[in-house]
Amino acid sequence: MLRSTGNIVQRLVQKVWVYWILATLLACGFMGYALTADRSPAKRIFLPGKTTHGHYQIELDCHACHTTSFEMKQDACVGCHVAELKQCKDTHPATKFIDPVNAQRLKVLDATNCLTCHKEHVPERTYPMGLSLPTDYCYHCHTTIFEDRPSHQGFAFNSCQTAGCHNYHDNRALYENILVKHFGEPDVLENPHVPSRDYHDWLKSRKQLGSPLTAADQDSKLPADEITTALAGWLKSSHSTAGVNCSGCHQPPVEVGDTEVPQTWSESVALDVCSGCHKPEAEGWLGGLHGMRVADNFPPMQVCDARLPMKSAAAHRLLTCNSCHPAHQYDTHLAAVQACLECHNDDHSLAYTRSSHFELWTAETNGKSPAGSGVSCATCHMPREEGAGRIVVNHNQNANLEPNEKMVRSVCMNCHGLEFSIDALADPQLINKCFEGSPAKHIESAQMAKDWFDRKQRERQERLNRRNSQ
Ligand code: HEC
Ligand code: HEC
Ligand code: HEC
Ligand code: HEC
Ligand code: HEC
Ligand code: HEC
Ligand code: HEC
Ligand code: HEC
Ligand code: HEC
Ligand code: HEC
Incomplete structure (x- = not known):
């Protein structure tokens, strides 16, 4: 009786071994498949975390960004985004930092590498657009801003990139000349309309x-x-x-x-x-x-x-x-x-x-x-x-969706003044209500650009006057 029970247990143990080996082989096969098969949904198990809003639809194409050993591919980001950044007249392109004059600044923050600022699969550490920056990063490179621009004195170190003020890449609606040119326009322009299709x-x-x-x-x-x-x-x-x-x-x-x-x-x-x-x-x-x-x-x-x-x-x-x-x-x-x-x-x-x-x-x-x-x-x-x-x-x-100032020139300025457009787009509650109502606050940047421009004009005039009177 005891012996036969022993036999059964022995046989069972043997069987468990067989099952165990089978299960291991299956798991290895699955892992192998997941690792090697292109775009298999199983690859998701290797993701460190949720992929960003912009990329999750193509996350299974791991090799769009990674090498086979999951290193980042050189130039993967640039490959897909170069046209867009060029079109938006990127104010901080990587090429700017190859110039030895600016190379010093890279010691603080390597702006030639997209991954210095953009991350992936780490939702707990990233903001919209996969950004993972300390909020005062502009100041790391522009340390003399308070002397260069007296108007900026008293601003918080992390306020440069506040909605409606500056962006890192796309400043087409925010640079000085355009602010001055469109200063003081009415909220709604005369005969507001968009171009006709032709x-x-x-x-x-x-x-x-x-x-x-x-x-x-x-x-x-x-x-x-x-x-x-x-x-x-x-x-x-x-x-x-x-x-x-x-x-x-x-x-x-x-x-x-x-x-x-x-x-x-x-x-x-x-x-x-x-x-x-x-x-x-x-x-x-x-x-x-x-x-x-x-x-x-x-x-x-x-x-x-x-x-x-x-x-x-x-x-x-x-x-x-x-x-x-x-x-x-x-x-x-x-x-x-x-x-x-x-x-x-x-x-x-x-x-x-x-x-x-x-x-x-x-x-x-x-x-x-x-x-x-x-x-x-x-x-x-x-x-x-x-x-x-x-x-x-x-x-x-x-x-033209993000950052939303992209919409200012392609859309709003057909019908609205520049300042009103910037104010409206800097107001998240107003966007949530799909622009039913007035902007909550006024962004001063156009006024600041105008004051700066007027001061420069005055100084130039004074210089001219002095030269003429000599
Ligand atoms: C068949 C359904 C469908 C129709 C029709 C449709 N959309 Fe979408 N739209 C989607 C889906 C799905 C997404 C992706 C959303 C996501 O990834 O969470 C999307 C994304 C978007 C986004 C990007 C949002 C973001 O946060 O990046 C915008 C803007 C948008 N749609 C506007 C429009 C507009 C404007 C129209 C009409 C002219 C329209 N859609 C018609 C389904 C649709
Ligand atoms: C749109 C580009 C993109 C796609 C697609 C993508 N990743 Fe990533 N992945 C990244 C970036 C960017 C990082 C961060 C790299 C860094 O910080 O050096 C990263 C990091 C990782 C890491 C951590 C690596 C490390 O060294 O810490 C793993 C693991 C990873 N990805 C796996 C995957 C897998 C698996 C897929 C496909 C299912 C995938 N990724 C698809 C862009 C991508
Ligand atoms: C296979 C092409 C491809 C690759 C590779 C790729 N992207 Fe994208 N990326 C896209 C597309 C498509 C979108 C969605 C449309 C858009 O927002 O312009 C997007 C969106 C984005 C956005 C906006 C996200 C948002 O939430 O609105 C950022 C920022 C971005 N990508 C940066 C990067 C960086 C940094 C890398 C390298 C790690 C990278 N991309 C690699 C195609 C790519
Ligand atoms: C010093 C930080 C930094 C570096 C380096 C950087 N970005 Fe960005 N990126 C940002 C910030 C901040 C935003 C949010 C919008 C803005 O301020 O322009 C952004 C937004 C974007 C967007 C959204 C669309 C747009 O026009 O703003 C894309 C796409 C993008 N970056 C791609 C890249 C790529 C590709 C690289 C590498 C060549 C790169 N970025 C390097 C900080 C950086
Ligand atoms: C890695 C260093 C670095 C960072 C980070 C950086 N900048 Fe710059 N920025 C530069 C360099 C270099 C120039 C070229 C002009 C110069 O030498 O001052 C420049 C130029 C500018 C200009 C003048 C643009 C033009 O061409 O008319 C503005 C405005 C500006 N930056 C604002 C910002 C803001 C706002 C941020 C943060 C969102 C920022 N910068 C982050 C290095 C940086
Ligand atoms: C501009 C392109 C276009 C033209 C021209 C066109 N069709 Fe279609 N047709 C479509 C599309 C798109 C579908 C939907 C197919 C799908 O679902 O993939 C469709 C579907 C159909 C169907 C399937 C059932 C249905 O009604 O959806 C029939 C039948 C059909 N078309 C007949 C015609 C006939 C007859 C003509 C000429 C009088 C015609 N089509 C002209 C694009 C076109
Ligand atoms: C999200 C909704 C949406 C989708 C998806 C979409 N369209 Fe359109 N399309 C529109 C709207 C809205 C207009 C008219 C816009 C206007 O009047 O300014 C339009 C206009 C057009 C026109 C007329 C252009 C002109 O200049 O007169 C063509 C052609 C066209 N679409 C083709 C396509 C094709 C091809 C696809 C698929 C690749 C596509 N659309 C997908 C919404 C869409
Ligand atoms: C053989 C060429 C041809 C094909 C194929 C074709 N179209 Fe067109 N499409 C045209 C022409 C030509 C017009 C009319 C331009 C006009 O007179 O305004 C047009 C007009 C349009 C318009 C604008 C309609 C308007 O009233 O303004 C849309 C939207 C559109 N096409 C979508 C599509 C979609 C979606 C498909 C595929 C299912 C498609 N077309 C296939 C040639 C084509
Ligand atoms: C007057 C311009 C305007 C009109 C009209 C408008 N939108 Fe938007 N939409 C915006 C702006 C601005 C944003 C916010 C972009 C940002 O800040 O990220 C936005 C955001 C979105 C988003 C992304 C939302 C999210 O949570 O990420 C979707 C989807 C969208 N709009 C769809 C629509 C649809 C559908 C309609 C029509 C029923 C519409 N929009 C009408 C300007 C407009
Ligand atoms: C085709 C012209 C046109 C375009 C494009 C346009 N608007 Fe308007 N918008 C108007 C007109 C006209 C009014 C005034 C309506 C009224 O007073 O009845 C208005 C009203 C508004 C209002 C005030 C609404 C209220 O209830 O007081 C806001 C905010 C606004 N627009 C924001 C925007 C923004 C932001 C954009 C760009 C993303 C934009 N608009 C694009 C024509 C336009």
């Missing part, structure tokens, strides 16, 4: 606009009862009036050698098809949070994976061109507000329909006020900008 005229001037098509011209070859909605939408859209037939999207020709061969009908329409005709729009879209996953060869973002509050009914929608431009109609008024509010559900977005901007937008939509006088979500987040020889709707909704 795509239609631009295509026409380049003879790229086809002749208008009618129902009889449609080339789909599908039974009439299967295309009722598609046909009705298409007939109303500028695609039909600009000569873009069904086949233009559903059977785009492919080049075989020197000739273009039509494909078979495909019900779904890939991004490449839209971008074939709308390159600047597609490029913009790929650069922001709406399209960045596709840009990095992931499937499109799904709404339920978002971190910002979203409408639950939209949870399973994917982010594509169709998110705002549902197939066939391509109504840009619908795309500019209604489409956004089918997904976005944060306080700021929801407050929009209570704002005077929305009243202006409604008046424009109803034809009661001129085109361009309304302010939609897209007016601010997808501004109409010069580019590619025409006015282009910037489809990168992150291009």
Whole structure:
């Protein structure tokens, strides 16, 4: 009896060993897979912490930033962000510090390395934009500021980067000359409006606009009862009036050698098809949070994976061109507000329909006020900008979002004075209410720039007077 129990225990122990070995092998296999397989979700277990708001959508592409041994890749950050920093006329580019005159300052803070100031996967140590700086870092390099600028005496060491005063990279709306130039403008300018879109005229001037098509011209070859909605939408859209037939999207020709061969009908329409005709729009879209996953060869973002509050009914929608431009109609008024509010559900977005901007937008939509006088979500987040020889709707909704002074020149200054715009954007409560009300406080920087400029003028005049009287 005792012996047989001993045997059973022995056999069990043997079995446990077998299971243990099996489990270990499995765990090793899993770890091996997680370590080696490109973009496997298992790689998340190696993340030290939550990835930043700007990068979490592409976090599984570890090797966009890391080498295989998880060192930082040289120039990974610059590779993706150089164009943006160049465009914003970066006031502190790394190249500035290669100059031996400024090299001394690098001993305090290595400004040639993005990681001195930006961190990743350490949410407990980072602020928005992955920043992990001591708040008084500007003063480390600009130690003589209080002597150079008497107006700055008494300012706290950490106040340089207060909203509306200075940024580290992008100071396009904040540098002295522009502050002085736009000093004293009224809060609302005369005849406030944004530029008109000129795509239609631009295509026409380049003879790229086809002749208008009618129902009889449609080339789909599908039974009439299967295309009722598609046909009705298409007939109303500028695609039909600009000569873009069904086949233009559903059977785009492919080049075989020197000739273009039509494909078979495909019900779904890939991004490449839209971008074939709308390159600047597609490029913009790929650069922001709406399209960045596709840009990095992931499937499109799904709404339920978002971190910002979203409408639950939209949870399973994917982010594509169709998110705002549902197939066939391509109504840009619908795309500019209604489409956004089918997904976005944060306080700021929801407050929009209570704002005077929305009243202006409604008046424009109803034809009661001129085109361009309304302010939609897209007016601010997808501004109409010069580019590619025409006015282009910037489809990168992150291009002017942070720091928000980026919006001053591309958006607000079409309609508001510079000082009012800076004041409004420096007021987080006002942003939360989607700009319903007046800015809480006035930022003095324009006044300071003006005083400085006037003093310089006076001094120069005095010097001239002295020279003349000698
Ligand atoms: C957008 C760029 C980016 C992506 C994508 C990214 N990381 Fe990182 N990661 C960083 C940065 C920046 C640091 C901080 C490096 C430093 O401070 O030297 C970091 C640090 C780390 C560290 C700590 C390294 C150390 O030496 O302390 C680990 C581990 C890590 N990442 C793993 C991952 C894994 C695993 C993935 C993919 C699932 C990933 N990272 C994706 C940018 C990225
Ligand atoms: C594969 C391309 C890619 C790489 C590599 C990359 N970024 Fe980004 N980054 C993006 C995209 C796309 C966004 C989101 C759009 C935006 O905010 O401009 C973004 C956003 C940001 C933001 C704004 C974040 C926010 O919360 O608004 C900062 C700051 C930033 N990146 C810095 C860095 C730094 C520093 C590195 C190197 C450690 C880096 N990026 C590496 C593509 C990249
Ligand atoms: C000395 C600190 C510092 C260094 C070094 C630094 N940044 Fe920044 N970065 C900031 C601060 C502060 C912000 C917040 C906005 C601002 O003040 O300009 C920022 C914002 C950004 C943004 C958001 C968009 C924008 O235009 O402001 C991006 C992208 C960015 N940094 C990328 C980089 C890259 C890439 C590098 C390396 C080439 C880098 N930064 C080096 C401090 C730094
Ligand atoms: C690593 C050192 C360093 C840091 C940190 C730094 N600066 Fe600078 N800054 C410089 C250098 C170098 C110049 C070039 C002009 C000069 O020699 O003074 C400069 C120029 C400027 C200018 C004049 C820009 C122009 O070209 O018209 C302003 C304004 C300025 N910095 C403000 C700031 C503010 C605000 C911060 C913090 C957000 C900051 N700096 C952080 C080194 C630094
Ligand atoms: C500007 C591009 C474009 C043009 C032109 C176009 N379509 Fe479409 N069509 C789409 C898109 C986008 C979808 C949605 C596909 C998806 O979900 O991937 C679609 C879907 C469809 C569908 C599937 C069911 C539905 O209604 O969503 C049919 C049928 C269809 N189109 C017929 C037509 C016909 C007929 C024409 C010409 C009268 C036409 N399309 C012209 C872009 C276009
Ligand atoms: C064969 C070329 C071609 C393709 C493919 C194409 N478009 Fe267009 N699209 C045009 C032309 C031409 C216009 C009309 C310009 C005008 O007259 O204003 C236009 C206009 C538009 C407009 C503006 C509508 C308006 O009323 O102002 C939107 C939005 C649009 N397209 C989105 C898309 C999307 C999304 C896709 C892919 C599903 C797509 N287009 C595919 C050529 C194309
Ligand atoms: C199909 C759903 C959908 C539609 C439609 C949509 N968005 Fe988004 N939007 C998202 C998701 C998802 C994100 C990413 C949020 C996140 O990462 O937490 C996002 C991000 C953004 C951001 C960046 C926020 C940030 O903090 O970086 C802005 C701004 C934005 N959307 C504005 C708009 C505007 C304006 C419209 C309409 C013209 C619009 N969206 C239409 C789903 C949508
Ligand atoms: C977040 C919503 C949103 C998404 C996603 C979106 N668009 Fe748009 N698109 C708009 C709005 C809003 C307008 C009109 C803006 C205006 O009137 O200033 C517009 C305008 C356009 C126009 C007309 C441009 C002109 O100058 O007349 C084209 C073409 C276009 N979009 C193509 C695309 C393509 C291609 C994609 C996918 C890569 C796309 N859009 C994705 C919201 C969006
Ligand atoms: C008058 C300009 C303006 C209008 C109109 C506007 N926004 Fe914004 N939006 C902003 C500014 C400014 C910010 C804040 C940027 C910052 O400081 O980070 C912002 C932030 C956002 C964010 C990011 C919120 C977050 O918590 O990170 C989303 C999403 C957004 N807006 C969507 C919308 C939608 C959707 C609409 C229309 C229903 C809209 N906005 C109307 C100017 C505007
Ligand atoms: C197309 C023109 C236009 C653009 C662009 C525009 N606004 Fe306005 N905004 C107006 C007009 C006009 C009013 C005055 C409405 C009224 O008094 O009824 C206004 C009112 C305001 C108000 C006061 C609202 C109130 O209830 O008193 C604020 C704050 C504001 N805008 C901020 C901004 C900011 C910040 C931007 C840029 C992000 C911006 N606006 C972009 C036209 C515009």
